[in-house]
Amino acid sequence: MNFIFKATLMIGLLIGFSIAQAQSCASISFKQNSEKEYFYELYRNNSLIPQKRVRVPKLKQETFLAPGRHTLTIRKWNPDDFRKIVRNSKSAKLKETALAMTFEITVEQDQHYNLVSDESNNISISAHYFKKCDEKRKKVLPAKNSETGHLKLDPNLLYKLYDTMYQVQKSNETLPNLIPMRVMDYFGAVIDKKNSQEGQLLVIAVTPYSLASELGLKTGDKIEMLGGKSISNMKVSKYDFLTSYITRLAVRESIRIGVKREAEYLILRGKYEPVISPEYIINVTSDVDSEPLNLVNMQNISPHSAYLLSLVMLEISLLPEFKDHESDIININKPKLLDPKYGINGTLNKVKDNYGFSITRIQPTSPAHQIGLKTDDVIIAINNKKITTDSMSTFTSKVHALKHRQFYTLSVIRSGIELELSETLHRRLLPSFSLSIDLDSLKIIKKTRAWRRLFNDPRNAGLQKTHRDNRSRMSKEEHFGRHK
Numbered sequence: 001m002n003f004i005f006k007a008t009l010m011i012g013l014l015i016g017f018s019i020a021q022a023q024s025c026a027s028i029s030f031k032q033n034s035e036k037e038y039f040y041e042l043y044r045n046n047s048l049i050p051q052k053r054v055r056v057p058k059l060k061q062e063t064f065l066a067p068g069r070h071t072l073t074i075r076k077w078n079p080d081d082f083r084k085i086v087r088n089s090k091s092a093k094l095k096e097t098a099l100a101m102t103f104e105i106t107v108e109q110d111q112h113y114n115l116v117s118d119e120s121n122n123i124s125i126s127a128h129y130f131k132k133c134d135e136k137r138k139k140v141l142p143a144k145n146s147e148t149g150h151l152k153l154d155p156n157l158l159y160k161l162y163d164t165m166y167q168v169q170k171s172n173e174t175l176p177n178l179i180p181m182r183v184m185d186y187f188g189a190v191i192d193k194k195n196s197q198e199g200q201l202l203v204i205a206v207t208p209y210s211l212a213s214e215l216g217l218k219t220g221d222k223i224e225m226l227g228g229k230s231i232s233n234m235k236v237s238k239y240d241f242l243t244s245y246i247t248r249l250a251v252r253e254s255i256r257i258g259v260k261r262e263a264e265y266l267i268l269r270g271k272y273e274p275v276i277s278p279e280y281i282i283n284v285t286s287d288v289d290s291e292p293l294n295l296v297n298m299q300n301i302s303p304h305s306a307y308l309l310s311l312v313m314l315e316i317s318l319l320p321e322f323k324d325h326e327s328d329i330i331n332i333n334k335p336k337l338l339d340p341k342y343g344i345n346g347t348l349n350k351v352k353d354n355y356g357f358s359i360t361r362i363q364p365t366s367p368a369h370q371i372g373l374k375t376d377d378v379i380i381a382i383n384n385k386k387i388t389t390d391s392m393s394t395f396t397s398k399v400h401a402l403k404h405r406q407f408y409t410l411s412v413i414r415s416g417i418e419l420e421l422s423e424t425l426h427r428r429l430l431p432s433f434s435l436s437i438d439l440d441s442l443k444i445i446k447k448t449r450a451w452r453r454l455f456n457d458p459r460n461a462g463l464q465k466t467h468r469d470n471r472s473r474m475s476k477e478e479h480f481g482r483h484k
Contacts, residue, residue, distance in 0.1 A: 024067055024109045024110070024133065025064045025066055025067070025140040026064070026065050026066075026067055026107035026108060026110065026112065026113070026133060027064050027111075027112045027113070027133060028065060028105070028107070028113045028114075029062050029063070029112070029114055029115065030074070030115050031114065031115075031116055031126075039076075039077040039078075040074055040075065041075040041077070042063065042072060042074055043072065043073040043074075043075065044070070044071070044072060044073075044444075045071050045181075045279075045444050045445060045450070046071055046073060046102055046180040046181055046279060046298075046441070047075065047100055047102065048445055048448075048450040048454055049444070049445070049448055049450050063141070064133065064139065064140040064141070065105075065107050065140055065141045067108055067109045067143060068106065068143025069104060069105075069106050069143055069144045069146055070104065070106075070107065070143060070144065071103070071104045071144070071178075071279060071438075071441065072103060072104075072105065073100055073102040073103075074100070074101045074123075075100050076100075099121060101117060101122070101297075101298075102180060102297070102298035103122075103123040103178065103296065103297045103298065104178050104295065104296045105123075105125075105294065105295045106295075107294075110130060110131060110132050111128050111129070111130060111131065112128060112130075113125050113127075113128045114126045114127045114128065122297040122299070123295065123297055124295065125295055144328065144438070144440045144441070144444070145328035145440045146328060146329060147327050148327055148328070148330075149325060149326065149327030149329070149330055150330065150331060150332070151319075151321060151322060151325060151330045151332065151437075152321070153316070157312075157315055157316070158334075159340075160311075160312050160315070161312050161316075161332070161334075161435070162339075163430070164308045164309060164311075164312045165284050165430070165431055165433040166428065166431060167304070167305060168282070168301070168308070168309070169284050169431045171301070171302050171304070171305050173299075173301050173302065174284045174285045174431075175299065176281060176282070176296045177281065177282050177296075177297075177298070177299045177301060178280075178296045178297060178299070179282065179309065180279055180298055181276055181277060181278055181279050181442070181454055182310065183274050183275070183276055183277075183454055184276075184277060184310060185247050185274055185275075186210065186211070186274075186275050187211055187243075187246045188206060188207035188209075188211055188213055188318075189203050189206050189212040190204050190205040191203060191223075191240060191242055196222075197222075198232065199224060199231050200222040200224055200231060201222065201224075201231060201240075201241060201242055202220075202222055203217060203218070203219055203220065203222070205219055206218060207318070208318070209318040209319065210318055211255075211270070211272070211273065211275075214270065215255065215257065215268045215269070215270045216266075216268050217257070217259065217268060218261065220261070222260040222261075223241075223242065223257060223258070224258050224260055224265075225256075225257065225258030225267075226242065226258075227245055227255070228256060246272070249272040251272065251273070251274060252273070253272050254269065254270075254271060255269065255270045255271065256268070256269055257269075275314060276454065277310065277313045277314065277317055278437055278439055278441045279438040279441040280313070280435060280436060280437045280438060281296055281434075281435075281436045281438075282309070282433065282434070282435055283433060283434045284431050284432075284433045285431045285432060316437070325439060327439065328438070328439055329436055329437065329440065330437040330439065331434070331435070331436050332436075332437070333433075333434045334432060334433055334434075335432045336429060336430065336431060336432045337429075337430045338427045338428070339427045339429070339430055340427075341363070341366065342366065342367050342368050342400075343362060343363035343367055343368035344357075344359050344363070344366075344368045344373065345359070345360050345361040346358045346359040346361070348387070348390045348391075348392055348395060349378075351378060351413070354387055354388050355380075355388065355389065355390050356378040356379060357378065357379040357387065357395060358376070359375055359378070361375065362375060367402075367425055367427060370423055370426065371410060371422070371423035372421050373410070373412065373421065374414065376414075377413070377414050378413040379410055379411070380412065380413060380418075381410070382399070382402075382408070382410060383408055385398075402425050403425065404425060404426065404427045405424060405425065405426065406425050407422065407423075407424050407425075408422070408423070408424075409422045410422075
């Protein structure tokens with residue numbers, strides 16, 4: 001449907017955020033060409049903080065913004081549905097009927113911006129021009145802070161970020177995307193379902209900096225009690241015991257986990273704090289040195305890409321450096337990169353007078369797969385040079401030294417027979433990308449109580465369910481070693 005706005009927003013009911021007097025301002029207006037009269041709500045910060053609730057039958061109404069960045073959402077209502085909502089604010093089903101259009105816009109002082117929407121309900125700037133803003137009588141929406149900084153990621157996490165952007169690019173999702181804040185009901189413990197005994201959950205991994213780690217849970221612990229109930233007495237649905245327990249907790253609700261650690265029984269206590277991933281903007285295969293756009297829309301991306309982005313943003317959000325960052329925006333801009341990974345996992349072992357790399361896993365479509373390596377093969381030479389040391393770093397450096405489009409050979413032992421494999425090396429080209437993480441979006445909602453609305457928003461509940469379903473199917477290797 002093609003909804004183009006014909007009128008602008010009138011100042012109405014103010015909820016949850018103060019409007020401040022400003023010394024300078026800009027203005028925006030929305031136009032529509034529909035003959036039907038709609039209701040609109042203007043929200044600040046991704047539909048979390050209602051700013052205005054308005055009816056739009058009149059022309060030439062304006063909304064005034066302080067110069068700088070703003071994330072705004074317009075919710076468009078059928079009048080009949082809107083009246084029902086006003087009469088019954090608890091009608092969650094009706095609340096989902098509104099069409100929401102979220103965008104980030106950067107405005108300059110004494111500029112007016114005419115905004116319209118296209119067939120996909122994305123907002124665009126149809127025109128902007130100089131218009132003196134009368135600060136003496138206009139009240140304006142305050143802008144977000146804009147102090148920028150950088151976050152240094154360790155090589156493994158940076159590689160995961162590169163690989164995620166590659167997957168997004170493969171899905172032809174290369175335009176700038178505004179990703180809203182999300183709640184992730186993440187605990188940070190991996191349970192060995194195969195080797196857990198009756199009445200116990202065996203913990204085989206704990207993610208650093210996660211809630212599980214902060215509670216003191218350790219690898220090897222055997223969970224016997226959750227929230228005062230023994231594992232054997234719990235009834236769960238399709239989720240496992242631990243996931244079911246965690247996902248049903250309310251914000252700041254007490255956590256109580258009973259674990260057996262060697263010969264000792266411990267009670268681990270704490271408060272449930274969900275991980276909130278801040279708003280961010282991604283732009284894949286872009287010129288990372290280009291100027292930021294004046295307006296970026298929130299666009300739907302594939303569930304698979306959304307899931308991969310959620311995982312990598314979760315890891316970034318858990319970093320202590322991220323939590324303690326003093327900037328309002330974190331910019332991560334990276335150029336194109338030839339994938340340094342060869343695509344094998346394994347160990348170095350003694351082979352006659354030298355050493356060999358025994359392969360335990362091969363990544364599909366990798367250079368290792370292309371040359372014809374198989375699981376249980378033992379690499380004993382690269383370009384006819386024997387492996388003479390058991391140093392993994394030395395072996396890794398030899399593999400990384402192979403150049404893109406270079407013809408090379410590997411000597412391998414397969415089922416006791418020595419073979420020589422040869423191929424021209426083709427490495428993946430990982431795309432350039434820009435990632436702008438808006439920490440100020442978290443500060444804004446935490447000053448109000450809108451973060452509780454974020455947690456309880458039914459749209460986030462759906463995301464949580466998707467996240468739970470995916471995570472419950474992940475093995476330890478997928479959870480921690482997807483990019484090795």
